[in-house]
Amino acid sequence: MADYALILLGTVLVNNLVLTQFLGLCPFMGVSRKLETAVGMGLATTFVLTLASLASFLMHTFVLVPLELEYLRTVAFIVIIAALVQFTEMFVRKISPMLHNVLGIFLPLITTNCAVLGVALLNVQRAHGFTESVLHGFGAALGFTLVLVAFAAIRERLLLADVPGPFKGNPIALLTAGLMSLAFMGFSGLVQG
Amino acid sequence: MSVCSAGLWRNNPGLVQLLGLCPLLAVTSTLINGLALGLATLLTLLVSNTLVSVSRGWLRPEVRIAVYVLIIACAVSAIELAMNAWFHGLYTALGIFVPLIVTNCTILARAETFASRQPVGWAMVDALAMGTGFTGVLIVLGGLRELLGQGTWLAGAALMFGPHADAWTFSAGDAYPGFLLAALPPGAFFALGLLLAAKNWIDRPVAAQAAPALTADS
Incomplete structure (x- = not known):
């Protein structure tokens, strides 16, 4: 049990997906202009990322490895993720139109979020078991959401700041992300590995 | 001509569109890593743009995105296997960022916005320009960080160019x-934030000169 808690803590804070592993940066820069959209994107990504690490683990263990098709891993995973995103969209639209309004426009974007494919590939690379894979996916998504929401809140303030001309917009946002990354370095050593 | 300058500077995928940020930041700890990933991305872009442009006549619009993603994924898998065979050291150094070329938004964006509407020749030119622009940013960023961080330059070149x-x-x-x-x-x-600011600063005089000319004409 303690092991699992450590995996979760480690992926959320120490090896944060965005700030130390550089995964999922496109949505991190792209949808962080407003707090509400950031929350929506975070929720949608958490859902898909957890499911995708589960599905890709099953695919890898029970289909690719027995058939010795490991070299098709990239193609297989991206197909799974795309299908999962599509099903999630249909499911959410059917079950809760309100939730669909919130998450709808973010779902298609998740297919090309490298965090989802990245976590699936990392699970294979580190030979994670079933529970570890799912926890790793869930933790990574939590870390992503945490950083995305915090960053969006900072950027809303940043709009009001007086920034030198060439730094307006994206450059200052990147420098801010650098400072956040620096702050997250402080968590290293909290969990070994 | 404008296709080239768009890819290399005006609409550079790394600096202006901010697409493909993950590899841009992740692998640029050394110049050689940046160069290697840049070339792999360039090759993927070339293959995918060509195939997308060839298939644009008979591909049904409803399924086009799925087909593009499959084309890209197949191209990346082939490049991944080739790199593992011939440049094994580089392949291990780049880690999961080789397969992650699939989710580099630049490639899908070029397929959708350019290659699906243009003849094969132009699609290939666009792929070369965009790929070179992206590689250029990777090289500059990698060189800068390597020089500052470790005080070396072109470390590990043997992995790519032989002993x-x-x-x-x-x-x-x-x-x-x-x-x-x-x-x-x-x-x-x-480093990327400063690079972006530098590009804005270089572009600024152009904008300042163009603006008065417009008002004078009107």
Whole structure:
């Protein structure tokens, strides 16, 4: 049990997906202009990322490895993720139109979020078991959401700041992300590995 | 001509569109890593743009995105296998960022916005221009961070160009203490932020000159 808690803590804070592993940066820069959209994107990504690490683990263990098709891993995973995103969209639209309004426009974007494919590939690379894979996916998504929401809140303030001309917009946002990354370095050593 | 300048500078995928940020920041701890991933991305872009442009006549619009993703994924898998066979050292150094070329938004964006509407020749030119622009940013960022962080230049060139390339490596000597921040993740964010600001600063005089000319005409 303690092991699992450590995996979760480690992926959320120490090896944060965005700030130390550089995964999922496109949505991190792209949808962080407003707090509400950031929350929506975070929720949608958490859902898909957890499911995708589960599905890709099953695919890898029970289909690719027995058939010795490991070299098709990239193609297989991206197909799974795309299908999962599509099903999630249909499911959410059917079950809760309100939730669909919130998450709808973010779902298609998740297919090309490298965090989802990245976590699936990392699970294979580190030979994670079933529970570890799912926890790793869930933790990574939590870390992503945490950083995305915090960053969006900072950027809303940043709009009001007086920034030198060439730094307006994206450059200052990147420098801010650098400072956040620096702050997250402080968590290293909290969990070994 | 404008297609080339768009890819190389005006609409550079790395600096202006901010697409493909993950590899841009993740692999640029050394120049050689950046160059290797840049070339792999360039090759993928070339293959996918060509195939997308060829298939644009008979592909049904409803399924086009799925087909594009499959084309890209197949191209990346082939490149991944080739790299593993011939450049194994580089392949291990780049880690999961080789398969992650699939989710580099630049490639899908070029397929959707350019290659699906243009003849094959132009699609290939666009792929070369965009790929070179992206590689250029990777090289600049990688060179900068390597020089600042470790005080070396072209370290590990042998992985790419064969054993004789070891002589190319420049080193500032043991006296250089190394600037750890530049090699760590925060350094990547800072370096790209400064690079973007530099590009804005270079472009500024052009905008200032163009604006008065317009008002004078009207």
